[in-house]
Amino acid sequence: MSIGYACLAVAVNGSEMKSCTLKNANEERLMSLIEHNLSALETVIDYNVLNGIKLFRISSDLIPFGSSIAADIPWHEHLSGEFSRIGQKIMKAGMRVSMHPGQYTVLNSINNAVVERAIEDLDYHEKVLDALGLDPEHKLVLHLGGVYGNKAQAIKRFLVHYRHLEPAVKNRLVLENDDTMFNIDNVLEASSAVDIPVVYDNLHNAANPADHAMSDLDWINLCGATWKRGDGLQKIHYSQQNPTKRTGAHSETIELETFLDFYHRLSAMDIDIMLEVKDKNISALKCINCVSNQGIGALEREWARYKYSILERSPAEYGRIRTLLTDKNTYPALEMYRLVEEAYRTPIHRGNVVNAVQHVWGYFKNKATKTEKSRFDRLLTKYLSDDASLTSLKNCLHRIARKYKEEHLLNGYYFYK
DNA sequence: TGACGTCAAGATCCG
DNA sequence: CGGATCTTGACGTCA
Numbered sequence: 001m002s003i004g005y006a007c008l009a010v011a012v013n014g015s016e017m018k019s020c021t022l023k024n025a026n027e028e029r030l031m032s033l034i035e036h037n038l039s040a041l042e043t044v045i046d047y048n049v050l051n052g053i054k055l056f057r058i059s060s061d062l063i064p065f066g067s068s069i070a071a072d073i074p075w076h077e078h079l080s081g082e083f084s085r086i087g088q089k090i091m092k093a094g095m096r097v098s099m100h101p102g103q104y105t106v107l108n109s110i111n112n113a114v115v116e117r118a119i120e121d122l123d124y125h126e127k128v129l130d131a132l133g134l135d136p137e138h139k140l141v142l143h144l145g146g147v148y149g150n151k152a153q154a155i156k157r158f159l160v161h162y163r164h165l166e167p168a169v170k171n172r173l174v175l176e177n178d179d180t181m182f183n184i185d186n187v188l189e190a191s192s193a194v195d196i197p198v199v200y201d202n203l204h205n206a207a208n209p210a211d212h213a214m215s216d217l218d219w220i221n222l223c224g225a226t227w228k229r230g231d232g233l234q235k236i237h238y239s240q241q242n243p244t245k246r247t248g249a250h251s252e253t254i255e256l257e258t259f260l261d262f263y264h265r266l267s268a269m270d271i272d273i274m275l276e277v278k279d280k281n282i283s284a285l286k287c288i289n290c291v292s293n294q295g296i297g298a299l300e301r302e303w304a305r306y307k308y309s310i311l312e313r314s315p316a317e318y319g320r321i322r323t324l325l326t327d328k329n330t331y332p333a334l335e336m337y338r339l340v341e342e343a344y345r346t347p348i349h350r351g352n353v354v355n356a357v358q359h360v361w362g363y364f365k366n367k368a369t370k371t372e373k374s375r376f377d378r379l380l381t382k383y384l385s386d387d388a389s390l391t392s393l394k395n396c397l398h399r400i401a402r403k404y405k406e407e408h409l410l411n412g413y414y415f416y417k
Numbered sequence: 418t419g420a421c422g423t424c425a426a427g428a429t430c431c432g
Numbered sequence: 433c434g435g436a437t438c439t440t441g442a443c444g445t446c447a
Contacts, residue, residue, distance in 0.1 A: 061424075121443095180421090180446090246421090
């Protein structure tokens, strides 16, 4: 059982992907972007290994225009050493990765050109996982596509096109229910015709349920049967509704209570859970640390990252968590994250913000230049009189932290959450 | 024709 | 000039 997150890591220095617009793309530029992105990927993989995260989705943006203009660039040969090194790290850590072509990859389109591009896109994704040297347990997640007024026909067309895919692609392909068109029943029907494993997405199911209602657990059990030997553990997507956005929109963070309730209903099922949530690795670590004992050290590392963003909201919670972690013979993960969530529910008060800002400034006050100090002072004054946003004040500190390479601050959540 | 989702690039505005 | 903030881009379907 692994819990993971998708595509990008928050507050992980050097993990950012780069891209360019189509009109600025040329072979040289793309190649340098690819080199950069591959190194960013390695940074994320290293971070995952270090933090015990064993499930991760690689961003489709790894190779910009990977299925169109970059398809002619032999990046996998130029960078074969890097790819296989990263792949080795993934395998050695027992990490499982995946990729997920988005809503615009439509294999069942009624437009042949769109189908062609979908095939090229799948080939591209397969090429990345292949370059990493990963076996078919590392999956490619796909949606069925469009309905075009006739679901049965649309599924039929998907199956026809599916049968013509490269075997390597077929070996990795898994299908997911979507939040507007093909519900989990539709996907299971398509799956049964050609034996494609099915990824159950709980929020998509809530937004777009099957005709006959069943519990998450029952659907997960049904989908479990579609995962065969060689496919690896059954995989599901888990997310929570964002209360301020449209139905089906992912939440900012995973609420522990709700997640644990879901998780415990799975009881002893050995499945991989991909979280789809805005704060990515932050929620993944929270969930991982709460479902198994990762050692008090893991909690201490988390506390080091949360520290100033908790202080910014609630000095009381800050004090409680500190006290909680003093006994090194315990593993108070649940209590710690409950206090963290409580602090994040606390409305932000200017006094607490300034207190946290001053703590962070403490890292630089002896080495900052005159200009940096006066800029900081000026912004702080303006913030106090409501003439500057908290964001600009924190961005100012973030810049200084980058300049002086304050890893402790750069790896913390303060500048990001 | 706009909305949908996603992220970073690009453009523009501000002091 | 640097930094903050808005807009665009790239993808395809559907209302």
